[in-house]
Amino acid sequence: MTKTGNEDSIRVAVSAVTLTLRRESEEESPHIVLPLVRRTREPHLGDWALPGGWLDAQEGLEEAASRTLAETTGLAPSYLEQLYAFGAVDRSPTRTISVVYWALLPSDAVDRQIAAYRAAGHAPENVQWFEVADLPPLAFDHAQIIHYALWRLRNKVGYSRVAHGFLPPEFTLAELRDAYEAILQRRLDPANFRRQVEASGTLIPTDRFRTGSHRPARLYRYNTDVELADRGPLAPEETRTP
């Protein structure tokens, strides 16, 4: 077993792929968007990168991902899960291990958090939101990372209720279906979709209705007895005693 290597020159960074839904107009279906940060120094100066930063010695990985995301964008996601640890030798000129997280956020929470962030005096002029289908030139291996995050999301939506991470506490079945359709990139039958989610026991009907145009739709909320996503024997917070 190698006890000493050049491990002193290896640095640990964290990044986050933070996804939310944005609806351009009332008519069309929503798209998945994420915030990127324009790099202000080499390497990859001018390219766009995932929000992140260096891991601090006094904090856990998930903690660091939350902190750096909040520092650069002002966002605090409702769902955060580790994606992968990237550590290819040539992924950066300085040897860097990036532990990447992926996060989901309801669009109304994004608006509120960004407003609060600006009100607190921050002007994130190097942060911009992009549709995942139309990404700018990306720094490092971040394009690969984003595609992997989207793959995980598409995968996980099939066997857990992660899609709810995109929605506010109360929502209609059409809004939930819109989220699924944006994730899976295909249309779902409204009738069958209704029956499936009703049978899954993850939803609780409320007495309230969304009264836009046409027939009012019942509002539902999460059944908090059901986990947002199955993470197996790992606790939601990894900072628990071994």
Next chain:
Amino acid sequence: MTKTGNEDSIRVAVSAVTLTLRRESEEESPHIVLPLVRRTREPHLGDWALPGGWLDAQEGLEEAASRTLAETTGLAPSYLEQLYAFGAVDRSPTRTISVVYWALLPSDAVDRQIAAYRAAGHAPENVQWFEVADLPPLAFDHAQIIHYALWRLRNKVGYSRVAHGFLPPEFTLAELRDAYEAILQRRLDPANFRRQVEASGTLIPTDRFRTGSHRPARLYRYNTDVELADRGPLAPEETRTP
């Protein structure tokens, strides 16, 4: 964004949960076993730990996992996948990020590799194999890690052909079923199991038969057109250009 932290005092380690099947006798069904290393120094002196070591600055993560596993046990797995990056502050007295991999190996390959390892002059006296159902006192958070690896294996066996990682190139359907039963911890109907794997298109029948007792069983081999496990948009080797 925090540009400088105490990142110099953070070290990166790699470990591997290496699983194989061991059949105690011809009669009973096989069990999942893994190699552990007895710690010869503090912390956790005398406890058992996953094989691993420090990440070298010149190697990728997967590369380091293979190297340290080979150095401590002489094993070279047929399947290797990243499990998780563990980084809780209190998981070790010195701040350590452990990038853990999980690996599968056919039992006949284990025997061959260990024989070759001993023939090359190595005497791994601190390495011992344990059934996953009967683990000794483990160092750090390694018990949690092993249970997570087993959960991933059980999960993945449902939608990919990872179970083949336990088997030699040619095998009978009963041997494949034994692997599934050991992983899932429940009996499977032989008739339905046969039809399911035949329909999946992952197996190619050979002209050879296993002629033990009773009626000879046809030998099958992998259809190499099908991936061993779905890893999404990530290449099998993470060391590819961004």
Next chain:
DNA sequence: TCAAAAGTGTTTAAAGTACACCCATGA
């Protein structure tokens, strides 16, 4: 009253489960 989305019912296909039964071999 009409367009459009909410919500219900029904039919068909596919996939999974249970289990009876025949086949081929070594002892």
Next chain:
DNA sequence: TCATGGGTGTACTTTAAACACTTTTGA
């Protein structure tokens, strides 16, 4: 010849998919 696992057939249950149909609202 018989016990045993290899291998096939079939009926039944559950799940998913397709789509016709009714209900309720705003304009």
